[in-house]
Every structure is written in structure tokens, then in C-alpha cells.
Amino acid sequence: MKLLKSTIHPEIENLETVSKFTRKATRAITLKGENILLLYTDRYHDYSLPGGGLDEGEDLISGMIRELKEETGAKNISNVEAFGLYEEFRPWYKEDFDVVHMLSYCFTCTVDDELGSTKLEHYEVSNGMKPVWINIHEAISHNEKTIAESDKKGMSIERETYLLRLIRSTFL
Template structure:
């Protein structure tokens, strides 16, 4: 899969620190200029549906599972690689200093009707919900959050970059 971008968080000063790799998937589901995203009230941002790949699970199986859990999407088809976004972030739990996050992004299609999502407790607590939104509005919203919000999460820069790449390469 092609590398879209590689980033190192500015707080990381020693790349030889203890590091672990976390593989994740991100789903790109388009309908014209509209895209299926997750809005998270806590961070006031839009992000691609997706998440961590479980042990023993293929990346595409993780994509289908995460898309179903977070959005209620079903009948996922036409899965095609878009690219890999990798980032090195500080890790604040015992045993490691850095997480090497690998986000494998795929374009796919789904049935029009969304079923009820199966969100995890922390996702519900953060006010996460799936929504169809115009991709240009989502980018503008995230850019405003980046510039003006102290609540922004670590993923908003990645998500905004990916949304812009999607516009450049997939949205006519």
C-alpha cells in the first residue's frame, strides 16, 4: 500500500525509545461530495470510521467490522486500497514511550441504509455518532477546530489531511 504521509509528534525527541505498532483501518465511503464520517462531540471533529485491527484479524476484516460497529454500515463491497498514513505519537501507558500508528485507508461501498451502530462505552461517552456530511464542510469544520479549540484530539490533523487527499483524488 502506498504511503500517504509519515509524521512524528513534536513531543517525541528520542526515536530509539520503546515503541509498539498499532494497526488500524479507516473507511472512505463516498456518495458524490458527501462522505460517511464520525462526529465526536468531545473533540468537536469529524473523522473517518475505523479503528484498531484485532489480533489474528486481517486488515480488511477489521475494516468491515469497525465500519459496522461505528456506523451500522453493512454489505461492505468494492474494497480498494487508498493509502497508509503512519504517525509516531507519545504513549502514556506503562511499557512503551511511543506508539507507531499505522492507518490503512480503503475506499469501499455500502448499502444505503445504515443499521444501528454498536459503539463502545468510551465512544458513547465522547458523543460519537455517524453522519453523512459534505466533505468540504467537514474539512472546513475540522480546520476551524484545529485553529480555535483547546479540546482537539490527536487525530484531527491526520483526519483533515486524509479528507483533503480524498477530495484531491476521489471527489470530482
């Protein structure tokens, strides 16, 4: 899969001197014209692509399909194609490691317009996460405003906004 971007969080001064572990995740890109299926998270006031970490022994496409179904209730997922890899090194806030090497494998796919029931995890519900079909231009503008003005934004918003801009320039 082609590398879309590689980033190192500004708090990380030297990757050679820190303990790190790798986390593999997937992200689903589902477009209907200029509308895109995203997750809105109230806690961080942002839009993000559906997806998440792979389970032990799970392949990339199966993981993407599972996460997309769980987080959005998407039905009839088909036409799955690789889009690219976003790599990042971010601080880790647990005692076992200093840095997480996050690999986000992004795939395009199609789904039915109507979504079914979600199976969100407890923390996703607590964070106010919900699936939405939204105009991609509106989602990008919203995230850009959150980046500029909000102190409650999460570390993933830069990745998500970069990917949304790339999706817009590639497909629209």
C-alpha cells in the same frame, strides 16, 4: 500499500531512544458524490473516518469491515480497494511504552445509503460519537476551525483532516 504520509509528533525528539510499540488500524472511505460517511465526536468537536484497531489475528479488510459496521451500522459493504497507509509516531500515555507507532491502513468501499444500528464501545458513546453523512468540504472546514480554535481537540484531527483533503483532491 502505498505510503500516504509519515509523521512524528513534535513532542518526540528522538525515535531511537524511546520505547515504542506498533498499533495497526484501518480507516474506511465511503463517498456518495460529495458526501462522505464520517464519525462526529462531540468530545473532540471533530469529524473522522470510521475505523479502528485490528483484533488479534484479524486481516486488514476484515478489520475495516468490522469497524465500519460497528461504528456506523453500514450495510452491504462492497468494492473494497486499498487507498494508502498513514504512518504516525505519537506519545503514549501509559507506563508500558513512550511512543505508539500507529499504522492506519485506508480503504475505499461502497455501502448502502441507509445505515443500521451501531455497536459503539463504551468510551465512544461517552465521547458522543455518532455516524453522519456530511459534505466533505463542510467536514474539512469544520476540522480546520477546530484545529485553529479549540483546546479540546484530540491528537488524531491532523491525520483525519489530512486524509479528508487527500480524499477530496483524489476523488472530487
